[in-house]
Amino acid sequence: MKTTITGLHHITAISSDVRRNMRFFTSTLGLRFVKKSVNQDDTGTYHLYYGDYAGSPGTILTFFPWAGVPRGRPGSGQAYATAFSVPVGSLPYWQERFKQLKIDSLPIEKRFEDAVLTFFDPDGLRLELVATKETDPRLPTPSNDVPPENAIRGFHGTTLGLIDAAPTAAVLTGMMGYHLAGQSGHRSRYTIGSSGPGTYVDLLTDPALPRGLNGAGTIHHVAFRVPDDASQTAARAVIVKDGLSVSPVIDRAYFKSIYYREPGGVLFEIATDQPGFAIDEPVETLGTKLSLPPHLESHRAEIEAGLPAID
Ligand code: ZN
Numbered sequence: 478m479k480t481t482i483t484g485l486h487h488i489t490a491i492s493s494d495v496r497r498n499m500r501f502f503t504s505t506l507g508l509r510f511v512k513k514s515v516n517q518d519d520t521g522t523y524h525l526y527y528g529d530y531a532g533s534p535g536t537i538l539t540f541f542p543w544a545g546v547p548r549g550r551p552g553s554g555q556a557y558a559t560a561f562s563v564p565v566g567s568l569p570y571w572q573e574r575f576k577q578l579k580i581d582s583l584p585i586e587k588r589f590e591d592a593v594l595t596f597f598d599p600d601g602l603r604l605e606l607v608a609t610k611e612t613d614p615r616l617p618t619p620s621n622d623v624p625p626e627n628a629i630r631g632f633h634g635t636t637l638g639l640i641d642a643a644p645t646a647a648v649l650t651g652m653m654g655y656h657l658a659g660q661s662g663h664r665s666r667y668t669i670g671s672s673g674p675g676t677y678v679d680l681l682t683d684p685a686l687p688r689g690l691n692g693a694g695t696i697h698h699v700a701f702r703v704p705d706d707a708s709q710t711a712a713r714a715v716i717v718k719d720g721l722s723v724s725p726v727i728d729r730a731y732f733k734s735i736y737y738r739e740p741g742g743v744l745f746e747i748a749t750d751q752p753g754f755a756i757d758e759p760v761e762t763l764g765t766k767l768s769l770p771p772h773l774e775s776h777r778a779e780i781e782a783g784l785p786a787i788d
Contacts, residue, residue, distance in 0.1 A: 478718065630674065698736070723737040
């Protein structure tokens with residue numbers, strides 16, 4: 478038995494400054510602010526979601542902005558880098574933009590067949606733009622700051638830093654249903670379903686990687702997508718049968734979630750495509766109000782009073 482995962486759903490990271498985080502991901506990168514909500518386990522903290530116009534699964538980078546939280550250390554046992562898909566030929570635009578805006582970036586490298594530009598958000602989060610030669614049918618995210626011919630299309634993939642890739646690869650290719658798509662140096666690439674941008678999981682076993690530490694500028698977890706509740710229930714049964722510890726189904730309002738830690742140390746989630754971000758506000762005005770799940774709605778006044786103003 479394997480799950481019916483179709484690719485990445487969202488990736489969640491940690492930031493130390495909510496306003497700076499919003500400016501960077503909306504103005505600098507041109508993503509849409511899809512949802513302003515709260516961390517359901519810590520309602521004094523925002524949970525911010527950035528993505529494409531409709532908030533489609535596979536485009537959503539989310540943040541817990543914990544004010545002043547110390548920096549973490551990217552490394553092994555973590556999702557080490559998060560890659561976005563951009564059109565072929567757009568990297569010179571981004572290089573120039575990063576230079577003008579004084580954003581740290583690295584020289585363009587070639588990875589498999591694609592050019593890759595690595596850069597860092599204000600908390601030091603390692604991000605990549607992959608100018609992929611593969612077809613990416615997803616629409617560019619409309620933005621006042623980034624022209625559509627250079628705009629981000631959504632995730633390309635995630636890179637997991639690992640001391641030993643074998644146990645993680647076994648989970649990916651076993652119960653999760655991924656298959657090996659390529660190998661280069663310390664990097665093995667896995668894909669699933671229809672493949673292509675938005676599906677890739679790269680396992681990086683560079684011995685020079687330090688042990689990762691959670692904190693600002695690191696990834697908290699990686700979520701994979703399944704179509705609906707039934708496929709999530711089936712996926713959970715597969716994980717239980719394979720002997721990994723997995724959470725109960727948790728209702729996150731915009732999707733339902735289960736969580737488990739893969740053997741390399743990275744926290745994985747499986748999230749449903751349904752019901753999506755338009756369940757409590759129209760697509761046209763996503764992200765413009767504080768959205769609370771129904772069970773927190775009766776506490777709206779005190780929750781809003783405890784959050785910093787960010788508009
Ligand atoms: Zn999540």
